[in-house]
Amino acid sequence: MERYLILLLLVILLIAFALSIAFCVTAQKLSEEGSQEICTTPGCIYAASTVLKYMDESVDPCDNFYRFACGKYIKNTNIPEDETSIAPTISIDNTIEKQLKMIIEELPTESNKPYRLMKTLYNMCMNTTAIESDSIPYFLKLLKDMGGWPLLEDNKWNENNFDWKQLLYKLRKHAANTDYFISLRIGTESINSSRRIIRLDQAGLGLSREFLIKGFEEKLVKAYYEYMVDIAVLFGADKNASLKELKETLELEIRIANVILPKQEYRTAPHIYMKVEDLFTAYPFIPWVEYINNILIIPNITITTDEGILVGVLDFLPKIEKVLSNTPKRVLANYIFRRVALDAVSYMPDEFINKKLKYYRVLTGQREREARWKTCTRIATKSLSLASGASYVKKYFNKSIKKHAKEIVADIRAEFVKMLQKADWMDKVTKRNALEKAASMTAYIGYPDELLNEKNLEKYYADLEITSNKYIEAMKHLSLFFADYRNKKLREPVNKTEWTSHAFPPPVRAFYSFTGNSIEFSAGILQGIFFDNDRPRYMNYGGIGCVIGHEITHGFDDRGRKFDKNGDYSDWWEKNTKTAFMKKAQCIIDQYGNYNVPEVNLNINGIITQGENIADNGGIKVAYLGYQAWVARNNPEPRLPGLKYTPNQMFWISAAHISCDKPRREEMKLRVTTGQHPPGEYRVVVPFGNSGYFAKDFNCPLGSKMNPVNKCSVW
Structure with missing residues (x-):
């Protein structure tokens, strides 16, 4: 009887063990594939329709993921005659430009000085009759x-x-x-x-x-x-x-x-x-x-x-x-x-602008002049950037976005820290310094709160006057004002948190400052293809998340690594670790340098583009891991309606969409010859191909174009 009870107990334990294994496998699969639920909110329906407009599902994602993710966008989107290329970022900027035009034109004549100056400059620019004479x-x-x-x-x-x-x-x-x-x-x-x-x-x-x-x-x-x-x-x-x-x-x-x-x-x-x-x-x-x-x-x-x-x-x-x-x-x-x-x-006058267009047709491929209101909106809002930024944020920016963006920054920074901790090619001292630098990195998101204080704007523009009624002379006064403002600070210590240095909300903009050891994301970039509160997180981590990861990684690229946690240029890398970094960076240089851009029959310059390429490869990795960390804290997300792709796959598709780009041939030649970024296609196929996570999520066989045997990785 005792022997029978022991056998029964063993059977029960085996069944329990088998069930626990099955549960773990199922949980892991759900984590990787996401919930089988379908999101049917208006935000998800809109997101799904946008994805379908971009993708060419006839392309094998393991052959060319860029063409798979962006093929329909490239085929069906026409480049406006007054543009040199079309891309989601350009579309957002164009929308912002229209919004800024409305802001300027609706400003009452009795507006405060900063806004009055902006409207005055816009009107002077639009007055082509006066410019002519x-x-x-x-x-x-x-x-x-x-x-x-x-x-x-x-x-x-x-x-x-x-x-x-x-x-x-x-x-x-x-x-x-x-x-x-x-x-x-x-x-x-x-x-x-x-x-x-x-x-x-x-x-x-x-x-x-x-x-x-x-x-x-x-x-x-x-x-x-x-x-x-x-x-x-x-x-x-x-x-x-x-x-x-x-x-x-x-x-x-x-x-x-x-x-x-x-x-x-x-x-x-x-x-x-x-x-x-x-x-x-x-x-x-x-x-x-x-x-x-x-x-x-x-x-x-x-x-x-x-x-x-x-x-x-x-x-x-x-x-x-x-x-x-x-x-x-x-x-x-x-x-x-x-x-x-x-x-x-x-x-x-116009005859001069027409000659410039004739030149630009050869230089960039631009076919027609842009509308005068576009030129004048850009000049007025950039010249009075604090005034235009405050106006834009008040009217068009959803302040709750900052909270969600900060959460994404925190997740991705945490994953970058983990990546540094796991870097077995770094010595302890260099790794400690790198970890301190990552922890000290400041993030500026959207806009500084001081921008919305009218007294701050009045004080900033207090000494600026536009006294001339001539447009060209007014622009001279503006240039002299800003030159004096910059130069008179020579003897002043640098205030890295000064609000005026981080107050440029309207354009689509993100960057890393070497000397500030800071990352910055404008209000303009926290929308559209990059971010939307009403869509699943896998799209936001794939969109703005990749940009965040990219900018963080710039702090540790071939130039950023030479600045310490305080933003000071210093040699804080131990010799062997520096040698290991240089070897990894050389792999990136050689890999990109071997790609020929067929549209212009030129190879990518692997040296000039290495900083951006290191940031692209590191950025996509930490953004992906950041999303996995979010899923671990929360439940797997539902899929988009009408699409067969898992949340992880949608992360990669969303990440590719921010690089969809259709330049004219002349513009492509300019970019490949002089630009620090490779063309959009290579910002997808190369870093995604270097990622084992991507290959796993799309089941790309080893040796396929998107899962090459030889990969490069710095971070």
Whole structure:
């Protein structure tokens, strides 16, 4: 009898064990596949309809997931004639633009000063009749007062009175660019991010270096040349003289481009700290104290020889000196005035804008001019960004979104911390520093509360006045106001939490600050394809979650890793760990560099894009793990109606949708040649293909295109 009871007990225990195993398997399957329930709320129905508009289900997701997730969107969405591409982000920005236009047009005349200034600027921009009569005479008088553009003055121009430095000093007083030979600005000091410093760098160019160095055989260089001739003729220059003299200026710009460091080398170029006195001793071709004081014009501050300065590319200075010393004065003057003239085109009558469009047809593929209201809305709202931001948030932003976005940030940051803890290639000291940096990272979401305080806006714009009735002159006053506002802070410590530094709600915007060790997500990005309170979390973690993960990972990419938890540039990586990181990063560089973009027959530049690629790969991983953490705390979510995909699969589909993009061929060439991001397709197929989680969720066999045998991973 006793033996029988023991056997019975064993059978019961075996049955209980089998049931517990079955329960665990079922629970695991439910966790992976989600509930079999269907969400039928209006939000879910709308989300499902949007997904179906994007997807091409005839494509095998294990062959090309981008074409699977975005194929129908690319096929059925037309690029507007006034755009260079179409993408979900552009559609959101266009909606925001219309909303801002309504805000401006509905502002009462008795509005507070910040809003009144915004409306005044918008109306001045829209008044094309006044622009037609005022802009050209104003600009030509400006040129005359500065000694005259040789091309317009012909034989009356006297080179004996010309000094390129003195001309730049005059231009600075009129808010014109002055970086034609050397760039000078006030920025954050790298090794001590609580301080500001004067930064000296390479020249700015009118066309990307990558095209200029190819010379006149390059199609874009030819178009650039035609454009500058067209504009000079509209200002009154002789056509034949323009062809000759502007060719000389373009040859000068090509020489400057050839002494500028390429982007892939500039990424790792050391920044050298020097005293102004030492700078003059080494490079006396410029009277540096005079030059800095006249280019920056810092209110109530005079720069002396004892001032510290950060030099971006020291080798550039002797090279640009040689270029300048071997160039005739007339060519130097023509070059400066030609650059000034092209910068002024936006403030000129329609015939100038039409010539710019002719150039942009070649440069970007843009077919038609954008509506004037778009141009003026953008200029008014960007120029008065705090006023436009406050207006937008008050009227269009749902404040509850901030709470949900913060929850997603917390989940994803927690998963990034876990990922750091599990990184077996990092030594203990470097890992501890990395964990401290991740924990110290500040998140700014939507907008700062101070933005909605009217007194703050009144104080910020207190010294700004638009007294001229000329649009071009009003823009000059605005530029001078903001230059003074920035430059007068040279001696002030950096307040990294200052609300004005984090108050740009309307555009679709997200970024990581190296010196601030902070991530920021505008109100504009917390909508549409990125985020919606009324749809399942797997779509939000796949949308804005991937962006959040991307920006967090930037703190640990090839450049971000060089800044510590305080935002200071420092070497906090142990040698072997640094070597391991570089090896992992090289895998990413080589992997992306092997992809050819067939539309333009160019390979992706794996070096220039490595920071974004590291962030894409790390971001998608921690966003996915963040969603799994949310599911673990809550119940598995229901599926979308009319779709067969599990919540995990929908995460990947939603993540792909934020990269759906349809650029014109000309725009694609620009991006691949000069951009820091790879085209949208490669922001999906490469990082998703590097993910074992993706391969598991879509059952992609090892060796398929979306589950390659050889994968790359930094984080």
